[in-house]
Amino acid sequence: METMPFYTQEYQAWLMQLATENIARGVIEEPRVYFDNILLDAAPLETISGSDIFKNGERFPVRLTHMMLMVNTGTQAEIDAGLLTDERLIQDVGVQLRFHDQFYMNPDFVAAPLWATQPSVSPPAVNQSTASWRFVRPVIFSARDTLQVDVQLITPAVTATPVNVTFTGVGVSSKRPYFLNGQIALFDGAVRTIPTDNFRNDGAEPILITDMVVNIAGALGSDNPSGDIRNLRIQVKQLGNGTQATWMIGPTSPSNLGVGAALLGIYTGRVIVHQFPGTGLLWEPGEGLDVVARRLSGVNGKISLGLGLAGYSVVG
């Protein structure tokens, strides 16, 4: 897998070359995150991810480059029922990927912290509230395209909670930076859509979308201006060009977006980020694997493990 240089002229040249080749060949590459929330009881019980969740159910191949791990928070009712939400409990989780009697990384469960292969923690001032994801392949955003971004609070506050989502990129023709930002205030646990006109490409040139940043602030009027990124769920879909499919694939329902926004902290955030060696995993349509997790100690109490596999689909 090519390395991703930082924002330099070489990086921009690489972006342009990639985009030009893709446009010429008619190839669309879209971000994908396969996710699940696995409920873990005390050791030695092993829990397997939901069936067919980590599976390429589309008609196009998907390349997966990263895996993310975190301890989810929960609703007050779940916490009252005994769900443990201490993030430090990630140290007590072992994970394994299974594919037809093959194991990654090991037949023994490897402790979650050891899956981290790169530093990916944002500065303390924004670490609690922000998750950022640099796409391995930029998204070609055509003129008049927009993004449908749905957000949902897990535990609403008494007052409204501002949520910001930003997509950054560069113009294919002008090479200038683009900054598409949308904001919404959430006051309950319902799924809300950030107005799509905030993300619309109103220009005359395609935009290469390279990054996505999600931020949640403290509830209005609270002492702490920084929110908890674990308290937010998110879903994204491109409208116009692209596959029109949701980028995050996993157990969702109309009232529950499923994927925690914190899991998107692949570039910087507060989750464990594992970069697969070499070129990562390539899933042809129908291929997939199982994720198995277990607690490493017999300490009582359930935790919800948030796990994601991130990459991109290739639509030829």
Next chain:
Amino acid sequence: MAEMNPPTGPNGGFLYEPRSIWSVASVETNDDVLPDSAEFARVVFSRNELRNGQRWPVILNRIAIMAVNYLYTDPASTFTSPRDAGASFLSRVRLRIGVPFRQSWSRFEILTSTYRPAPTYAEPTVTGPYSGLFGQVRLNYDKPLYMPRNGAIEMALSSPSDVSSFGPPQNNVFGTAGVTSIPTNIAYLEEGGLLPGSARSKRLNLNLSQDPNQHPNAQGIPYMLPPNFGPATVNNGVKFWDARHTFNAREFNQREATRAGSTKQLGVGIAMDQRAYDDALIALFGSSGQIAPLSMRVGSRVKTSSFGSQADWWRPGAPLALTFDTISPAVVYHFPQPITLQPGDSLSVEALFPGPAYAASFGQVTAGVENAPNYALGISFNGYAAIEG
């Protein structure tokens, strides 16, 4: 040997192994030892410890600096200047680094906190004085380590100390609180096989040592005795290098994931689950400051087996945070250009620690002592050795 790095193979016939040249220095700076007028205490790191004592050149491309202490800050400390009583004193210490007869980085000492730190710390902010969420350190090798079919890597971890450095040394502090070991996980990541790669992993318990001997140069680090193992007095039978704290070659080979011949080793990570340790420390001493990770006080020894140099990657006992510096709580600075230390070459490092009159040196008139009574600083120069196959 023909399987490993033939001249036309990867790395052009060279095997690159991680290397670290490290040392720890400490100094007492209270006014019983230094005169009241002393602004600084100057310490010269041991030249022998910063020498390339092996027979291969070592290319050093980064430096890791860390304080050796229990807490990052200790506002409830009994020290007169509590803000210097923890690992955050890096904002007070100045270093001068050079290679004798060759080059010197600067004419004057540079404040350690002004070396531009690389983004190596991977511990998100945590509510409370806990040491962190993940408790991990990691070393990604500068160049992949090509390991033949029958090769292995051996690692031993030192025993964390169950001796408190707060006030008079107290033995069996954590044992009394019911914490006798630290669950620890080790995993070597390698590329190859039908899946993207695999890991050779082991889970063990690092038993706390109640040996009251303290390293003469590092408060809080158990004293490492001569290499015949075993402290002079053993309170609970846990030695500095305990046989239970190893990941040996036999266990390493038992965990092979592929029989495809040579494998490409990419790096190694160590995660220490110190949640119970943190909770015990808070229960014993209160929430007086953020607890520093144990990786700053647990040492290691690593070497290859049945291939490569089969020499220690670093002088045994190096704190994990100094040598596993891809993800580490230490301050890591990448050199603009690497330094090559030939066999026998050494580095020269001097440190200035605040003395009783430190504040006065800035024109600040204060009542009482401004510095902590003692400081301990660890430094390592990290890179790799080029071993001709």
